[in-house]
Amino acid sequence: MQGAIKLRFDRWTLRQFRPLVAALLAALLAAPAGAEEGEDKGGILSWFGWDFHDSRISDKEPGRLTPDFIPDRPARLELGNDFVGTGPISKGFVLPTGATWTPSFLLFGTHRTAVQLFDTGRPNASFSEWANRLDVFGNLILSGTERVTVSFRPFDEGFTGPSPTTGRFTGYYFNPEHGDFKKEFNADLIALFFEGDIGEIFPHLDREDQYPLDISFTVGRQALFYQEGILVFDTMDVVGVTKNSIRLPGTSNLQVSFLYAWNEINRGDNVEVNNLDLFGLFFAVDTPWSTINLDFIYAHDSSSTRVPRSSGIGERSKQDNEDGFYAGLSFVQRVGHLSTAFRAVASVATDEDADRIGDGAGPTSAVDTGVVLFGEIGWTPPHTRNWLYLTMFVGINDYTPAARTPGTGGPMGRAGLLFAGQGLGRYAAPVANFAQDVFGGTLGYQMILDGPAARRQLVLELGGRQDTNGADTATLASLLRFQQAFGRHILLQLDLFGAVGNQRSPGWGGRVEWRYTF
């Protein structure tokens, strides 16, 4: 394959591209000046999301507004009151507490199917496959604040990516298994939780509504996501309470949450453990200049027993309890024309530091001591809705997330599409997303190609990482993603990446995904 690419570049010299480049430049320069007012003034640039319409609000007279200006509400799989549908709302029934519930049920989800090829550049790590994933959610809405949500993933066992786990998705392996049909149908419960509001469930506790009993709570198995997944990205059995709308002088809102999780917790190495108790305290505050999140987690490991996955990969012996303390602090704000976010997330192994595993570009310990500093800057260029973004991170020592679901690798997926797996099949992150002794980042440009509808998008990324522990596993990669929506339910996504690095051959990958949302 590499030979074929090289041959092509030998034949096409720079000179042969000159007329094409000249024509392209002429079109780019000429287009904005040549258009009339009210017409598309972007020329070829408009293909890349540029729009040179006047900044002055339009004087264009509309025609008579009719219902067919907008799409109908799509068909839904629902019982009871239509999900955001028109027509009368049912009366519901009154609970002994005085609350009124009007139950309705909605089945929703996403089916993803993809053909993908991936060559990591490492020995025996080249494959091609067809993979499927179906996320099905049942949402029993009881009232405006109470609901029960259940979810299944009947086409896969929830593992993705290379080591420490292998892909277990329904589909077909073309290579290297040569025609192996995979059937991973299952009825495993992914999530089942109830959430509600004490003040709303028991309205007669305070008939005048004058006390702050609007305390939200949740119980059950559910996905958690803190510090954009850097701190926690996992599904576990949880009971949690939240108080929102707390008045803190000088701020616009303070929200405080506490949670306790006791089961189905996957630690920083993506491996589930029994007898782990996880306590979390989370603060989110809106100040006039920034949104600040301050999160604390303590994980208490009361057993030395580890539960290996059925694949057996990822199991290892453990010599001591592995308690951990975790904290995250983030500031998200706009500064001038820039959007910015800064995060510092730390993990502390409170029993003893774990042995370092691997070279820093691979799996980590269950818990170890380290810090991640993470910064993001974004900018919308004039005359566009596009998004130019830069992310940077530094991993000091051996940061391990408090909880991380299997198959999602390390915590730095937020750093770029290049650092994130697809969550479908074995197509993993092109660039390792672990956070030990490393720095890295991504420069990306997301182009909204079709105006406000944003149904056609192109994303380009250039990113990489370099370790700081002497392992010399530097990687540089680039990525292209194209998305096009069809109708209301379907999204076509094309991905292509190439990566080069020390101690590895060039890697590449490509995929075509068809996504149906219902």
Added chain:
Amino acid sequence: MSRIRGSLTGTTLVWTTAIAIALALPAAASDEETADTVADPDEAHIQAYLAASDLYPSATACGGCHPTQYRQWSVSQHAYAQLSPVFNTMQGAIATLTNGTLGDFCIRCHNQVGMNLGEPTFTAQADRHPTSREGISCVVCHRLNREYSKISGRFFLETGPVTSTIYGPTGNNTELDAAIEAGGLVTDPNKAGRKVHAQTEQFFQLTTGGFCGGCHDVVELNGFRLEDAFSEWKNSPAAKAGISCQDCHMGVEQGKIAIDRNDPEFERKNYAFGPAARVGGRATADRKLTNHRFVGPDHSVVHPGLFPLNIEAIKEEFEKDDPTAEGMATIDEWLQFDWKAGWGTDDFEESEAADGEFPERWESPDDRYDARVIIDDNLTLLEEMRGLQLELLRNGYVLGEIEPMTPQEAAWAAPGFLFLPGIWKSVSAMFGGGKSDLNFKVEVKSGQPGHNVPTGFDGERVVWLHVRVLDSAGKQVFVSGDLDPNGDVRDLHSVYVHNHELPLDTQLFNLQGKFVTTMVRGPEQEQVIAVPRSPGAARFLQPEFRSSALLGRHFGARKHRIGIEPNGHRWAKYRIKANELTGNAPYKAIIQLKAAMIPPNLVHEVGFLGYDYGMTPREVAEAVVAGHQIVWEREVDLGN
């Protein structure tokens, strides 16, 4: 009716369940239902019109006996809720951008009757049932008898003709029974005569903040928290003191209680007293009267023939040739009435009318004079309302102290102080830098204990300081809070600023909340409306699959709240560099606290769909800017 397609196979419980649900749902899973075919569409329209009135009586039916409440409500934001062309287009635009999945979110609160009748979520107002156009009308509150609380408007309304039971704060039928006994009223829907509700029942929650929370705590079904007014109040000093939403917003003073809540005379002094109804020539006994104007930050931008709602103003298209119709002209005819040119005034009719050409409906001077009476009445109401709106805003916001600021304070107040220039300024200030600069700060206080200001739809409420510094000759040397040619402040949402045709107002003090949405990567992007452009190109609204209660927000979009907490305050800080002070001292600052119901950039952002009443986006934006209020103004000497 669409059907669920696709074959589902497998043996697991999941599949069994899925198939069972899929088979059970074709009747439930539908695009908007279509009515049975009727031979005569006009006749069908009339029948539907009459049938709908029997389900949800118009406010005009209530107005006959309750003229005070009707007149107050007719100019209220509740009456304007559906008529607003900005709301209508915003609803349609967001529905378009979310591929129709927005459904009735937004409009369910704005137009309960229309949604219950199964009307389209987006269309011209002229094509809606008149009761639907009334927005949040009498029946929306007084046909509600269960405690649904924070449900974003998705509650059940009792149906029935005007003779059906109505729900109120007391359920006292004494005066009603007396009026019925006095004769002339009919409680049987099938009998001819002046109809009245046969009884009232008490619905206690109507008197509490929890009732308002049914619509004024808005959480989208995907977990996106759009509005938090009720939650803010529930956690406020006002709630703790027993001051309800109604006490501040339905009393004699707008946005404030008139007397201490614990005063024994509170009810008497905080609320108006008078007859609740007038039947024939008889007024019922005096009682506490709540103010139904529901004054807020919005104002009308539509033709004054259409709003305020006037019983004598609008007739339906099918009544066009009916001389007995109560209304004077159809919506389309009113839109042809050029009130700004003076039609129907003596000045116009005696001078210019002879040379003018008029639409068919307005060819008669008599009709123009009659129309003018309605217009003038409505303009009077609008002017009254504008005064009350200013009262509300003045009770909500207070311009506090104006003080000089040290160079150190100024440096830390610089935008982007976390970046190198800000850090450099701070370090420089420690060593005496910036001494010649002119630095001052302005205090803006919340004037009330009930909720943040702004609240509710604070993501689009612009409340800002317009600050001008003039030299001794009156020449302006500094400005912040000025408007771009569209009427926007120069923030990131200004199209001129975004396109780098005007500089960003880096010292702007603006309390508007900001919608930020998740892009494919990088930090959140600030947007005019909260529709994420990423991560998927097919934007399809689904419930949040994580716990919204625990995580507190939807992960595609959120609102960065910036408003001032109850009884709180903020300091707006201004730094004018020495080299900008080009005139002669002494300098003075003219400081205005201003409020706008929405920014024109919202008009621009959703305007691709077009506006109702034939208005161009530009006309809507200009009307919005014309409604700006100067809440407070002060002039201060800044010295040398």
